[in-house]
Amino acid sequence: MQEDFLHYIWKHRKFSTVNLKTSDGEAINIISNGQHNINSGPDFFNAQLRIGEQLWAGNVEIHIKSSDWFLHNHEQDKAYDNVILHVVWEHDAEVFRTDNSVIPTLVLKDIVSSSALQNYKQLLGSRGYWINCENNFADVDDFTTTNWLERLYFERLERKSLEVVKLLETSKNNWEAVLFKMLAKSFGLKVNGDAFLSIANSFDFSILRKSQAKALSIEALLFGQASLLEKDVEDIYFKNLQQEYQFLKQKFGLENTSVVSPSFFRLRPNNFPTIRLSQLANVYATHQNLFSKVIEAKSPQDIKDIFNVGTSEFWETHYTFTKASKVSKKIISKSFIDLLLINTLIPLKFSYLKYQGKSNEEAILDLILQIPSEKNSIVDKFNSIKKVSKNALQSQALIQLKTEYCDKNQCLKCAIGNKLLNR
Structure with missing residues (x-):
């Protein structure tokens, strides 16, 4: 399990929101999931939630285990005082702000969409393949692939x-x-x-x-x-x-x-x-x-x-x-x-x-776009899976895709990976 996957689950609400409750049994109504933060600080800014009878506006922090809060020393960091919900896969400890107030916890383990979890395991659990999505890369529509390659270039x-x-x-x-x-x-x-x-x-x-x-x-x-x-x-x-x-x-x-x-x-x-x-x-x-x-x-x-x-x-x-x-x-x-x-x-x-x-x-x-595609081992391999490189923009983008995403298992940050997860 990767923390990035939990970010994906929270961002796209790939979990059941019916009768959603905190670990203490308080009802949760998600008004806004917040804005994904890729820099330092809490993972999602400016979320809006109703927990019990109280309307909250603030940040959301996500971890695999609740105890990771202390592993990262967030209890000593005032930047995390505005966290209104701690979203975790497993709940193994109560967490606190610097003033010792308890932060409500949402546990995802039992409410995540079964299809999202299955797609995640299929994608990130691949072993012995050149890229994780080698068996499914050709299934992704041309519009998604073309636009993603331009962005990668x-x-x-x-x-x-x-x-x-x-x-x-x-x-x-x-x-x-x-x-x-x-x-x-x-x-x-x-x-x-x-x-x-x-x-x-x-x-x-x-x-x-x-x-x-x-x-x-x-x-x-x-x-x-x-x-x-x-x-x-x-x-x-x-x-x-x-x-x-x-x-x-x-x-x-x-x-x-x-x-x-x-x-x-x-x-x-x-x-x-x-x-x-x-x-x-x-x-x-x-x-x-x-x-x-x-x-x-x-x-x-x-x-x-x-x-x-x-x-x-x-x-x-x-x-x-x-x-x-x-x-x-x-x-x-x-x-x-x-x-x-x-x-x-x-x-x-x-x-x-x-x-x-x-x-x-x-x-x-x-x-x-007027320059022919390069010929190298990366481009040739992608083309053997699906003919995707017709010009130099696409061949350069494929090098970026392989070296910065595929080789680093960054499927959750890849448009192609996200498309396969959303099947």
Whole structure:
């Protein structure tokens, strides 16, 4: 039994209200259950009840056992002095306010709806399933699922916006610098994301600005900070990078002692850090005011036009500094740009519009709904149960659903879980 289930029972009155009585036998008439409080303090605010002949207005506290009142030290907390009813599953102790007055108790154990209890046990009692509602997920109507996924997507964006705010604080409120750091992490993908972010954090963004006139300077800055120019390679491009980096290092007092070295291990050649850093450098060499262009973009095609760049010429015949390969123009792919949109550019746009105090849901929806669904183990599994992911909004929402609700057994806070409980 979970306390959240008792919240659900009380909130939706999933119990018999006929001849309702306190543990002392006084009649209870519920006028209003109150407002559910998800923060600290009593569980429901501003309830209205008639207990016996007395009309009460105040708060309701809910516990599995009455004695949990003392376990949580509510008898010493004046915030609970306005509790007018203690709702419990089992009554094993009388409870008191700080002035020692007794609080009436309602016991739910014998009056809960049998269907609600059965649905709860079926949902939360599942064992060995990928998600608790695996056998019933497909039964939930499309309207409920679609609306819940949209809400989950914006919930996920809100969480990501907190990360953007932290970056903004450490970047002296420079949105261009925030974009650079977020792009650096995204260009590093999972394997080198942290390494690329450490590179971006190892120098002030103004240094990149001052080096933006040519791609070689930005490449030298990024490769040098990543410690990729420390070997002795007999190639004119490599020598030029070394020379440019030594100039930048002396001019700006660069240090890279805190930089995490990027890895080549188990990566496809197109995702080698050398290729991704060169592409990132060329993005900034091509666009002087990248942030404003990203914010003004109104469609995925606008973004694709911005990021339709490749590497420097050297990398068309190389993946590393030391070994030549077949000629291949390494233009940033459409699928990679979609990932940038999903994980970096849309969260940044959402955060910036929110920062500006502007309504942003419509602009965000216009972008995310045009991007195809991601393909990963979570999305694939949900789709095998029921085809639910047709675009990137839904695939992102499913990740949020699995990680923040299913994995944490938060079925009672999930619209799909509630729908199944209400069957």
